Amino acid sequence: MEVIIRPDEAAASHLVARLIARELRARPQLVLGLATGRTMEHVYEHLCRFHREEGLDFSLCRTFNLDEYIGLSPDDRQSYRFYMNERLFNRVNIDLRNTHLPNGLAVDLKAECQHYEDLIRDCGGIDLQLLGIGRSGHIGFNEPLSALRSRTRDKALTPDTIEQNAPMFGGDISRVPRRAITMGVGTIMESERCIVLATGASKAKIVAQAVEGPITSMITASALQLHGRCTVVVDEPAAAKLKGTEYYRWIFDNEPGWQEFR
Numbered sequence: 001m002e003v004i005i006r007p008d009e010a011a012a013s014h015l016v017a018r019l020i021a022r023e024l025r026a027r028p029q030l031v032l033g034l035a036t037g038r039t040m041e042h043v044y045e046h047l048c049r050f051h052r053e054e055g056l057d058f059s060l061c062r063t064f065n066l067d068e069y070i071g072l073s074p075d076d077r078q079s080y081r082f083y084m085n086e087r088l089f090n091r092v093n094i095d096l097r098n099t100h101l102p103n104g105l106a107v108d109l110k111a112e113c114q115h116y117e118d119l120i121r122d123c124g125g126i127d128l129q130l131l132g133i134g135r136s137g138h139i140g141f142n143e144p145l146s147a148l149r150s151r152t153r154d155k156a157l158t159p160d161t162i163e164q165n166a167p168m169f170g171g172d173i174s175r176v177p178r179r180a181i182t183m184g185v186g187t188i189m190e191s192e193r194c195i196v197l198a199t200g201a202s203k204a205k206i207v208a209q210a211v212e213g214p215i216t217s218m219i220t221a222s223a224l225q226l227h228g229r230c231t232v233v234v235d236e237p238a239a240a241k242l243k244g245t246e247y248y249r250w251i252f253d254n255e256p257g258w259q260e261f262r
């Protein structure tokens with residue numbers, strides 16, 4: 001794992017977008033794992049701009065989102081399909097048939113989850129998985145006590161997550177779905193590379209626990225310590241409770257691979 005600290009949210013999300021763009025230029029058929037949520041909005045803004053201004057090409061790219069609410073249709077404004085179409089897919093030259101999210105309306109959820117796993121496998125696995133961290137320490141919707149080897153499945157959301165996501169439902173907690181389909185921790189861990197983005201003071205405590213604390217299913221993001229290639233990008237407020245910041249900055253300043261991003 002490596003930790004990159006950027007001065008503010010704008011710089012952190014810009015760096016993540018540049019990392020994705022570099023991978024996509026190097027491998028036009030990239031299989032990209034995507035996340036939703038407030039943090040990612042800025043990343044998608046940058047990617048749309050790279051497409052507009054620099055011709056970043058998504059035509060061969062395939063995508064798999066981490067999760068989708070159960071019970072919301074794709075054209076529900078609060079569904080993650082709607083979020084992705086609005087913020088990225090409809091604004092770049094991606095083929096919508098190459099974009100995948102779990103079907104939150106599936107009658108047979110077990111079959112839908114297996115189908116999603118099969119699709120990922122048939123595409124050769126995820127090359128680059130983008131991740132946020134929830135206040136509960138989740139990646140995807142892998143809430144506390146999710147098995148660290150779990151696969152795509154339906155999952156109940158914690159009260160904390162429901163509260164965190166309520167602003168997207170007009171602040172009305174009763175409107176937030178109680179369940180979602182999510183890739184499992186095991187599914188995420190099989191991605192070739194993971195990039196985590198966390199910004200803002202509200203994430204400082206959970207970032208420190210995930211990065212520097214013990215690996216525990218109580219904080220599923222901590223499983224990423226076992227991942228072979230995971231980059232955690234944070235802004236200064238989200239880095240505030242990390243103990244090793246001096247060392248992380250030293251690596252970023254000295255590692256040749258980061259030269260173009262300094």
Ligand code: F6R
Nearest residue numbers: 035036037038039132133134140
């Ligand atoms: C969303 C997802 C979640 C979010 C996390 C952070 O697809 O998988 O794990 O990344 O809840 O959400 P924000 O960015 O809204 O704080």
